[in-house]
Every structure is written in structure tokens, then in C-alpha cells.
Amino acid sequence: MKNFNQTENSIHTVVSNKIRLSRRGFIVGSAAVAGGGLALGFNVPFGMDEAAAQAAGTEVNAWIVIKPDDTCTIRIARTEMGQGTRTGLAMLVAEELECDWKKVATEQVTAGTNLARKRVWGEMGTGGSRGIRTSHDYVRRGGAAARMMLMQAAADQWKVPVGELAVSNGIITHAASKRTTSYGKVAAAAAKLTAPDPKSITLKDAKDWKIAGKPTRRIDTADKLNGSKVFGVDVKLPGMLCAAIKECPVFGGKLTSFDDAKVAKMPGVRKVVKVGENAVAVVADKWWNAKAALDALPVVWNEANNGAQTSAAIAERLKEGLTAAQTNGTRQNGDAMKAIGEAAKKVEATYSTPFLAHATMEPMNCTARIGTDKAEVWLPTQNAEGALAALAEATGMPLEKCEVYMTDPGGGFGRRGRQDVVYQAAAIAKQFPGAPVKMIWSREEDQAHDFYRPISMFKGTAGLDANGNLVALHMRVSGQSINATLAPANIVDGKDLRQLQGLYEQPGDAQLGYTVPNLLIEYAMRNSHVPVGTWRGVNTNQNGVYMECFMDEVAKAAGKDPLEFRRALMSKHPKHLAVLNAAAEKGDWGKPLPAGVHRGIAQFMGYGSYSAATAEVSIDSKGKLKVHRMVLALNCGHAVNPDQIAAQVEGSVAYGLTATLYGEMTVDKGRIQELNFDSYEIMRLAEMPKVETVIVPTYDFWGGVGEPTICVVAPAVLNAIYAATGKPIRSLPLKNEKLVKA
């Protein structure tokens, strides 16, 4: 068995090599037979029978199923893990479909169905804030194509030119003859028509939107209010067993032995099984019984070479990287080193940020059932197709005989793009052929075996001229590479620019918003034995802190206002500047504050969107920090659901502030030390500042929403603390700092 470590590169290759997809395929879909043709394969794993599925309606095209009562079921391929993508995508489809929003339902596509239908729904992976921004075009085309077919069906029935028809809220009208019909009545006829030529489809301009662009309540809230929503941990299947698992706490270590006789007679225990080379699981009738036995199980680990690793030793390696001669990727213009040497004033500072765990509220889990002719998993995942490929690899079954039923994750934040749990659950379930086995990680296991936000350090050196203008900037990031863990093939000739996210010259995705005449930005790769991955906002988090906090230090050295100092560097980056200005204006920059309250500001870019924030903080006589108010401005291009954008911005503040205040994973004896919320503290409601979201969409691009704003949360707060104390914060989290009012 592989090391449970499917790389990002292999996620697509397995599935997409199988199917060569054409763009046309997305739009046209195959108009299926009315009724039962679509029964199998959608997320109906909890006992929906075929008859019920047949009553589900007519598939007009791959995206849309319409029932006789005019209910429109919109198929969603992306993962909904709280970020509102399901509602947003449905709004975009409904906008083009011209259906009645009150009659919209959604249905989750499964990875196996997508494969069987030649990936008609496109990519399912949901990370990098791309759920909407990379699929808006083809989902809207799906809605538009269905609308055209439905109207054509009505025109055919009435024998009038389709151009004489109008449609609104799913009601088709022929004004001249005063006839009306509804989508539900013509859906069956529409499904038999040939899909329109993609070239004939014109999508609406955002200014004509009636559903999209308006603050809209989520369509998936009801079952989150009464306990009826089925998460992965809640899956119940006939004859199901449960498994609790423990992997060697030292990364890279292996399982030597366990004494199963000691727990064999404990309540409910069925079997103790070795999982791969590095883990052991107890399988029992109930998860609690499995967990109790696992806790009592004597296990011997082979910690291999990593049992002596410590945070201090890792930090030393990163520190060395700050000044090492060789680097792993640079961006430069002018001659920064020379200009710094000649500068009237030099500013230098070193920063550091720790490993962080995702700590999704729902711990990692996977339910697997491996039969002789079928392998299935029920899985909260951000990458169902990657899971399908992993399941095929783990079981040796062909992809066509594998299926992944996606449950909505109880939080993802980048953690659930990994397939480690699929390999584990499949390895366990293989030992119980035909029986479903639900494997759930304990919180301790979840903390101990994350793909952590990488540890990194930064050294900044700035040169100012006699007038306090920034003439040179040298920035060096030293730290662990996400690609080294997840996608080694992306490191070419030792170069890995992924860790410089947000500092790029290239426009459009994660561009630095400043122009500096002499600029040198470098990355020095310093890896450890700790696996790292994508953590909400990924490298923009740390690079945002480094850039924006250092910028405040440089502004102070120049004797300038932090906002004015930034503005002077941003004339060639009007979109960055506009968002910074929006945050400054709504955040009352420059206006008086109550005594003891101080303000900070920051701007940065990631995931195709522009973000800026202001923060207002105070520090009491005991050094306790209070963040009173934050104003966050965001230009995400197209704003599909402003209320859910606000929800994501509010959420990014909580996630980002938790990291700022408390987040830190440390390593001793080769293993993670913070194994639960008593040591890995999470911010609570009482510490939540008042958050105001300012959406400034320019409608000339499509940017992300889930991640972009987190990168300005910490720097805005840290800069406000700097304003309050006069002392820059250069190391996170704040729990390790003593704050003293100036």
C-alpha cells in the first residue's frame, strides 16, 4: 500500500486520463430519458429507492431535472462545506434557466456518475476558492441551454416561432394567443430535443441579473437546525461496523506490533487490524466501543529516524534558510541589494509563523464497503474524484466499479482535499468483505495527523531615500514547501514559487499590489518531517503578515502614515488600491477613535480577489487585547450572493483571528503536542469583533470568496497592536507575546 499520500498531481490524472473531456460535453450533456435513467449514481445512498427516483422528474440536461410540479432540481458537482457554493451555483443556473427560485432544489453529483457520463459536470474538486470562479461559465450555459430547450418545446407544442415566447419564473407565455404553460408541463418534450449549439447561447450580463447578485438565503439550512442533517460521522448502513484508528504519532514511523489479546474481550470488539505500514485500528459494533478498546490496546511503534525531532531544531533550519546562499525561486526587478546598500535609511526585521492544524469541527472520517464487484465510500471530501481514484488504487478495483457518495463536510478549510482516510478505510473494510465499516478519527488523531499549514520565517530589508520613499525591498521567505508534500512534480529544477503566493508580479491571481523600483523576493525551501498542506488562504496568510506588517514598520521608519505610504506604491495597481481605499473609507481611517483604541490597516491579494481590512483594537492594563471592530473590503469581481460573501468574510475573521491569537502546533519527540482544544485553543464568540463587510465588485473578472480575506485579518490586527504599543509583533501566535500599552 502507498503511504496514504496521494499527491495533488495524481488527483486528476487518474480520472481525466480515463476520459478526454470536451468543453461541448459540459453544455450539451446527454438529454436523458424521462424518469428512471437518472436513478442511479446521485447522492441517494440512504435508502432512496428506484421508484422514488423515477418520480424525481425529467432530466432536461445534465444540470437540470424538472418535476411535473415545476420543481427544478439543479445538479451540483462541487463540495458544499459551509462556504455557500451550493446556493451560489444554484443561483447562477437558475438565473439563466429563468425558473422560480422558490421551487429550486439541488442534488449532489457523485464521482462515479460523473465518470460514467464522461465528466459532463466537469471538475468536482473544491479548494482554492474555485467552486464558483472556475465553473460559473459552464453551469450558466447549462441553465441557458435548458431554458432554450424548454421554450422550444412550448413553441413546438403551440406551433409558433420560439421568438414570440417570453419566460419568467418558469412560466412560458405566448402573448399574442394569451397562452401560458410551465416548465413542469413541457420538460418531457424538451428533454427529447437536441441541445442548442453552444454558439447560440448568450449569457446574461450581470446588470440584468434577477436572482444572482442579490443577498439570498442559503437553500441548505433547514436540516442544520434540527439535527437531521447526515454528516459523514452520522452515516448508518445495514450491518455497519465501526472503526477507531491510531497512526504512529511520529510522522514517518511505523507499526511494530500490538497485543490484541488484551482487548479482544472488551465490549463489541470484532477485530484489531493493521492498517498499512503505520497504523492500527480496532473494529467494533459501535465506534465508542472501538475507541475504548483502541485506548486500551498495547501498541509498539517504530519511530524510525524522526523520534528526536523538535520545533527548536526545525526552527534552526528555517533560520539558516533566511541567509543561505542558494534559494528556490526568486522574483526581481532593479538591483535591490545595491540600492539597499546605498539607501539613506535601512529597515530590517525577521518574522515567523508556526504550523497550524485545520481542526475542522467534524473529525476526519470515511465509511467504506468493499464487495467483490463494487467498492463504495461515504465521505466528506473536497475532492470526490480524487477519492474515487484513491479508492480504485486502494482496492485494485477498476474506477467504473468504485463510487464516492459525498456527504457535506463539517468544515474543510483545505484539509479534506487529501485522501489519507480513503486508503485507511478501504484497508480496514477489505477485511470485512461486503460489510460497511465507518472509520472515525478521534480529535486527538485529527490533530496528530493533519496536513498542517507550513511553518515559515521571513526576513525583510527595506531601503528608504532621504525623503522616506521606498526605493528597495528585499524579502526572503524560508520554510516548508506544500508542493514537497503534496505535489513534488510541481517543483522543477529546485524552483518552487508556490510559497511566494501573494507576492507575484503576474496579475490576476495573487499579485503583489506594490511597485518598488528595486525588488528582490526569494524563497528558501526548508522541509521537515511534518506533512504540510493547504490551510484556508494557504501561503497568502503568512506572506500577508510578512508583507503588510513589515510595510508598517517601514512606513514608521519613513515617518509616514501607513495608508499614505502604501498608496504611494500602488498607482500601477488600481484594483488593489481601490479596495484599500474602500476599507480605509468605511473603516474611518484617520478619524478620531475613543481613548485607548488604535487602528491598523492591510491589503493583499489571493485567489483572484482583492482584499483589504482595518482593525480597531485596545489593550488593557493587564496586556489583554480586545479587537473591537474590523472592516473588510473585497473585490471578487462578480458578487453572486452578497449575504454569503459577508458570511465568508465574517468566518475568515474568526479563523484568521484564532490563528493570530492562539494557533500553534509544536513538535517534540517527533510528534505534535497540541492534541485537543485544551491546548490548541480556538477563539470563542466573546472574542469576535464586530465585522463589517464591504463588497466592491467591478464585474470584469471572477474571483474567489472563501479564502481571499483571511490574509488581511492578522496583519490589520497586528498593525493596530503596533499602533497601540509602538512595538511590532514579529512572531505568532499572540499568546506567546506580552503586550504593553505605549
Added chain:
Amino acid sequence: MAKLNINGKIRDVQAEPGTPLLWVLREWVGLTGTKYGCGIAQCGACSVHINGEVQRSCSIKLSEVKAADKIVTIEGLSPTSSHPVQKAWAVVDVPQCGYCQSGQIMAAAALLKKNPKPSDADIDAAMTNICRCGTYQRIRTAVHMAAGGAPNGNSSAIPSTGKKV
């Protein structure tokens, strides 16, 4: 065999006395709305009411629950999901992923029962459950709303200053 009063029904449970109430509810009784988050009473995802008090069921052993104790889970809060807290949660669109919300709703319902008009400070003190999606601002708004207060508008975005749509 233990007898438990859960959501007004008497249930016989054949679990070990040391089994946490959370897992009794989830696996022996089949009520999975109550969630596991940490197992050490830190996060509150497992919050239920016992005799009207909000309790973290992951850290209460089956042997510590008496037959006379009235246990209410999220499934039993309201037969029609129309408890004022649930209604306010829907109006404010509180949940994101939803995993912690059973516990948040149970905590809010217990707070309002004791303190029908909580101040912000009261909410700070009572609502200590963890939400990783970060719905805290909307939780505060919704608690005030459930208490009969008007929504304070915290949650909604400031109208766009960009191009009019």
C-alpha cells in the same frame, strides 16, 4: 440495562456504564444530531439539556444519568423545528457547515430559558461553543432576535459601492 428519559420517551439502553452519554445518544439510541467534536467538554458540539440545564454530553457517563433525568436533544427541542432559536437561526442564516449548530442552538435555547433578554455580555458568557466556520457574529444577532429583539444588521453586507447591478 439503563433507563433514560430522552425527548420525553423512556429508552432502555444496553451500554457499559462508563459510556459517555454522547455516544449512548448517537449509537445506542440513534440520535445523531448531537455531535462529537473533542470528547473533553471543550467545544460544546455535544450540548444537550438535562433537566433544563445545558450540558456537554461527551463528558457525562451513562452511570451518572438518573432514570428521572429529563434529557432533551436537538431532535427533541421542537417537534416542528419552530423553537424561537431555530426560527431566528433560519432568518439570520447562521449555519455554514452546520456541524456545531446543534450544540449552539441547544446552548442558546438554555440561555434564553433562564435569561429571556440577554445582554451582549450575557451572550458572551453563555455561548462558549466552538464554531470553526466562524458564525459567531450571526449567532449573537440570532440570539437577540430569538429574544424578541430586532436584528441589529451586523450580519449583512454593507451595500456595494461598486458598479450597480
